[in-house]
Amino acid sequence: MNKYLKNDLDNIDCLLEKVKSNASEFLKDIDKIATFPKNSKNYEPTKLNKEGLGGEKALEEFMQRFYKGIVSSAGSKYFGFVTGGSTPAALMGDWLVSTFDQSATGRDNSSASKIEEEAINLLKELFGLPQTYSGTFVTGATMANFVGLAIGRQWVANELGFNISQKGMYSIPPIKIISSAPHSSILKALSMLGMGRDNMHYMPSMDGREAVDIEALENYLKEINGEPCIVVANAGTVNTVDFDDIKQILELKKKYNFFLHVDGAFGGFAACSPKYKMLVEGMDEADSITIDAHKWLNVPYDSAMQFTRHPKLQLQVFQNNAVYLGELSENPDFVHLTPENSRRLRALPAWFTLKAYGQDGYQELVERNCALAELLSKKIEKSKNFKLLSVTRLNVVCFTINVGENNAALEQIQQFLKLVNEDGRAFFTQTVYKGMPGIRAAISNWRTEEKDIEIAWEVLNKAYKRYLG
Structure with missing residues (x-):
C-alpha cells in the first residue's frame, strides 16, 4: 500500500x-x-x-x-439563487453519506434504497401528494425538470403511436411545449432532450403577473386541434414567485390532450403552510412535478426530487439494460428511473432533516421566511431609494433602485450590486422583470431572522448612498 x-x-x-x-x-x-x-x-x-x-x-x-x-452561501444573509442552507440534521446525514459511500442504485444491495423510498414517502406527506405518485432523488431542479419532460416526451410519442425511447425522434413531428414564464432549466432540458429550445411556445401572462393567461392557453390548445403536447405550469416563478392557476389548467386537461408538468422547484413548499397552500392547489393531480431539496428543504447541494403519475413511462425512458444489474422487476431499481447510473445516497440528509423537524418545523421555516420577505417589502415601499417591481407573494422580493424618472438600466443595477455584494455582509442577484432590470432577494435559509434583514437593509442603503447619494 x-x-x-x-x-x-x-x-x-x-x-x-x-x-x-x-x-x-x-x-x-x-x-x-x-x-x-x-x-x-x-x-x-x-x-x-x-x-x-x-x-x-x-x-x-x-x-x-x-x-x-x-x-x-449557506448563511442567513445570502439572498441569491433561492439558496437554502443545511439544517444541523441535514449536515449530520450528509457527513454519513460520504462516510458510508453507498451506491443508491439497487433496491436489494443495502438499506440505501429503503432510505430513499421512505424519504420520498415522507416528502409526499409534506407536500400533500397522494401515494399513487412515484418519486426519486436527482441532482437538482434542472435534472428533475429533465426527467419530468422526458416522461412527457415519451407520453406524447406514445400518443402518436411511437416508442421514442427505442426509435428516437426521427419519425415524429416536433413536440410543442407550452408555458408563460419557464425557468431557464426547462429550456436547457429541452435542448438536452432533443426537443429544442425553439419549440417552446410562450403564452401571454396575466396583466401585471407572471402567471399564464388561461384564456390564451385555451385558445392555443384549440388551435392545435388535439395535437398531443406538454404544458409546463409554474408553481413559483423565479422573479416574483407567481403561480399558474393549476386547477384551471386541470380543467383544460379534461378537454384537451396534453401532459402537465409542474415546476415547483421552491414554490412547491407553499404546500407546507395552511396560509399558502392554496397557491399550489391542483399540483397533486399533475403528470409530473419538480421540487428542489437544496432550496427550501435546506439540505446540502446537490439534491432534488421528481414525482410522477407515470412510472411505466419513466421506466421506458431510463431503464438500463445490463446483465450485471439483473432482471427488471415490478419494483425496478432506481438505476432504471433516473439519468444517473452512479447515484450517491442523497436521500439521507433529506430523511434526517424531515425526521428531525417534521411538518411543524417546515411550516415554521416557510412562514418565517415569507414574513421576512414581507418585512423587506414594507421597508422598500416606504423608502425613497428603492421601489418594488412586483407584489411579494411568498419568499422572493423583486425590486429596483430609484434613479429618478427613468427606470434603472441593467448596467446601473450591476454597478449597484457590485457595491452591495463587495460589502460582504449580504448577497443579492440581478434580474429582469417585465423588461425592467431589477434585484432579487430570495429568502429561504433556516438561519435567517429579522436581524439579518436589518443588516441587509443597512447594506443596501449604504451602497445606494455611495452610488447615487
Whole structure:
C-alpha cells in the first residue's frame, strides 16, 4: 500500500478530527464570513505532486490557499439563487453519506434504497401528494425538470403511436411545449432532450403577473386541434414567485390532450403552510412535478426530487439494460428511473432533516421566511431609494433602485450590486422583470431572522448612498 494511504488509514481518527475542527470553526463564524469572495482571481494553480502530500498536508494546503475564498452561501444573509442552507440534521446525514459511500442504485444491495423510498414517502406527506405518485432523488431542479419532460416526451410519442425511447425522434413531428414564464432549466432540458429550445411556445401572462393567461392557453390548445403536447405550469416563478392557476389548467386537461408538468422547484413548499397552500392547489393531480431539496428543504447541494403519475413511462425512458444489474422487476431499481447510473445516497440528509423537524418545523421555516420577505417589502415601499417591481407573494422580493424618472438600466443595477455584494455582509442577484432590470432577494435559509434583514437593509442603503447619494 502507498505509504501516504497507509499512514492516513492508520491516522483516520486524527484526520477526521482536524476536518471536524475546521468545519466547526466555519459554522461558528458563518455570520462573520463574507457572502462574496474578496480575492477570487488570485489563485495560482499548482502541479500534481509526484509522491503526494498525505491527507494532513493536503488539508493544510487547502486551508492556506482556498479557505479564505469560501463564502457564507449557506448563511442567513445570502439572498441569491433561492439558496437554502443545511439544517444541523441535514449536515449530520450528509457527513454519513460520504462516510458510508453507498451506491443508491439497487433496491436489494443495502438499506440505501429503503432510505430513499421512505424519504420520498415522507416528502409526499409534506407536500400533500397522494401515494399513487412515484418519486426519486436527482441532482437538482434542472435534472428533475429533465426527467419530468422526458416522461412527457415519451407520453406524447406514445400518443402518436411511437416508442421514442427505442426509435428516437426521427419519425415524429416536433413536440410543442407550452408555458408563460419557464425557468431557464426547462429550456436547457429541452435542448438536452432533443426537443429544442425553439419549440417552446410562450403564452401571454396575466396583466401585471407572471402567471399564464388561461384564456390564451385555451385558445392555443384549440388551435392545435388535439395535437398531443406538454404544458409546463409554474408553481413559483423565479422573479416574483407567481403561480399558474393549476386547477384551471386541470380543467383544460379534461378537454384537451396534453401532459402537465409542474415546476415547483421552491414554490412547491407553499404546500407546507395552511396560509399558502392554496397557491399550489391542483399540483397533486399533475403528470409530473419538480421540487428542489437544496432550496427550501435546506439540505446540502446537490439534491432534488421528481414525482410522477407515470412510472411505466419513466421506466421506458431510463431503464438500463445490463446483465450485471439483473432482471427488471415490478419494483425496478432506481438505476432504471433516473439519468444517473452512479447515484450517491442523497436521500439521507433529506430523511434526517424531515425526521428531525417534521411538518411543524417546515411550516415554521416557510412562514418565517415569507414574513421576512414581507418585512423587506414594507421597508422598500416606504423608502425613497428603492421601489418594488412586483407584489411579494411568498419568499422572493423583486425590486429596483430609484434613479429618478427613468427606470434603472441593467448596467446601473450591476454597478449597484457590485457595491452591495463587495460589502460582504449580504448577497443579492440581478434580474429582469417585465423588461425592467431589477434585484432579487430570495429568502429561504433556516438561519435567517429579522436581524439579518436589518443588516441587509443597512447594506443596501449604504451602497445606494455611495452610488447615487
